[in-house]
Amino acid sequence: MTATTAPRKIIVVGGGIIGASIAWHLASRQKTDNIEVTAIAAEVGGTATPNSFAWLNANRENPYFYYQLRRRSLARWRVLAGDGSAANTGVVPGLSDIVNWKGCIQWDEPPEALEAFLKEHQSWGYDVKRIETAEITAAEPNLVAEALPPWGWGVLATEEGAVEAHIAAKVLLEHAEKDFRLKLISGTSVASLIVAEGDGGKVTGVVTEPGIKYEADHVVVAAGLGTVSLCAAVSVTIPVEGRPGLLAHSKPVSKRLLQGIVLSTGPHVRQTADGCFLVGANFIGEEAASSPADGKPYAENLINKTRALFKPDDAALIELDHFTVGIRPDPQDGLPILGDVDGRPGLTVAIMHSGVTLAAIVGELLADEVSTGNKDAALEAYSLRRFEKK
Template identity: 40%
Template sequence: MTATKQVIVIGAGIIGASIAWHLARAGAQVTVIADSAAGGIATPNSFAWINASWGNPEPYFRLRTRAMAEWTRLAQDLPGLPLSWCGGLCWDLPAAELETYAAQHSAWGYGIERVDRAGAARIEPSLVEPPDFALHVAEEGVAEPVAATKVLLADAQRHGAKIIASTVTALVQTDGRITGVDTSHGLMAADEVVIAAGVGSPDLAATAGISLPIETPPGLIVHSRPYQKLLNGLVLGERLHMRQTAEGRIIAGSDFGDADPGMDGEATAHELFAALQASLRDSDGLELDFHTVGYRPTPIDGFPIIGRAEGMDGLYIAVMHSGITLAPAVGLFSAREILDGERDPLLAPYGLGRFAQ
């Protein structure tokens, strides 16, 4: 490793913060450039579920479970990290599909427990209508997204990282290599540039002639005012996913990827909140505070883009949905690859080059 390698990280969401923290801890000279507050755009609007749940092929499951383990390691290094392994109760699939998911993921080592109606009621006693059959994974959890990002960035600064509020307008190329960035405050040089700018990543990459095939579907989440404790963990029911935050807010989306706000986000938010309130006992005093609409940076095949851009030295790209789950592993693996040239085998399927085939 070159301990004095100068790296610019574009983006201050959870992925950029994790990469910056791991790089700074490893001895690199790190500058984080962002045109938004800590947390970026997508991170503050995340449901923040840490999981390796249904719908994952085994290689992606292995990356996600490694990331879950890395959250535990990260919490040991950063005692103030707002992380809770609260468990997840899921019945957001038809019963036969739930069974298929349980059998497959249990065989892979995921800690799934099958529960009946009484078991679901014991786990979440505030549910008005507990499901007849659900799956409980005690090892799933949440990280309060903006607070976790701030902890990472603050500790990166303690290790010498600089954080600059500016807009990156273009990548700078010299002899076929990325050598820095042009910003609203002028040119900045670096040995390596990391694009971790979420939905802004494709426009940045395009300034170097690189195409990032990314979609940005919207996701609506409703946030209650802080309230008495009603939920013990994650609740992933039919068309209603909810949890209670560390400050007592109940937040909810309508599906695995949050809710599409439709043509009238305000009306959709009120409908969703009404469904949330109707699903919980002792919720008469629960009030809607606000709703958020986040745009999730999702590569078109659904899987992360993590790695160097082929044919363009000096540029590393880290763009994905499920940034909350993946952040600690992506930070660790990216730092190793940037500084040591060591690519973790778990990242093998997720290079940008797969889209050229």
């Protein structure tokens, strides 16, 4: 490719953590691959991303090939954000401040389930180990004895962490805009995809809500559940449904009560970079999503359970600030949907539930595929084509 060749125009739709990572990775290749990248975000930071527990992990219920992808993404997160040490703060300025690599301690399942998890993941090479209650207390000294596993031990996953994902999305986009000349269009939604007449049904751009057309050689749609409707309008079916999940958010706590993530028999909880407690729950049905009045009792209950993890003086510091209900994209078979779309050249999609964990590797692999045509072999398992085979 010569220097006089016009750059290929690529549009990324979506400002959450997945779209931001894809846009950052593409923008970082603009000079070497002669591409021009535009990101279009209704909201920088996304709409689903701020409602995520944002746990970075390759934890339970993984088929091996999916575990491998998640593990690769943990490694990629460490390239982007550093490894938690002062000597390695990563390649994206500011990310290291909002990523916590203090690990995860869990006893949220019966001992036999935890034993099976340990056996399987240790055989895969994951750094997980059994720790006794005395070791849990040493790692998390503010937990009260009554909250610890009654059978006397839990599991420590040392490689895991958490990230303030909505802030990370903003950091990635701002860095790409400043250092890699990403063109960022924020505060506007994409209303539709443009499909050329003839030319094999190629996607050639997008139309935003104000009716402005943006032409492109390739469009990457990473807009969460919005991906489903955008693709449906061009006769592409994405088998994904929304699944509500509630998070309780405490007011900032001046004291660092938790070092890492704790998955107890009660709440699943972590303390954010700004000191707030984030407590998660899933729901069958959408009763908690229908109105603030319906969700508030769930959130208050989660905060009360979080208080029970700590001594009275510390528990008194934890107060409910608000709660959020995020509608998580849930693919039909539970696995990510990534890559090109048959019958729609010029279109790539990225939609999944474990978006925060996978954002780093998905951004890297899809940027490589879209920019150069080099498709990582791991992506085939996540192709939309798998649903056509069933």
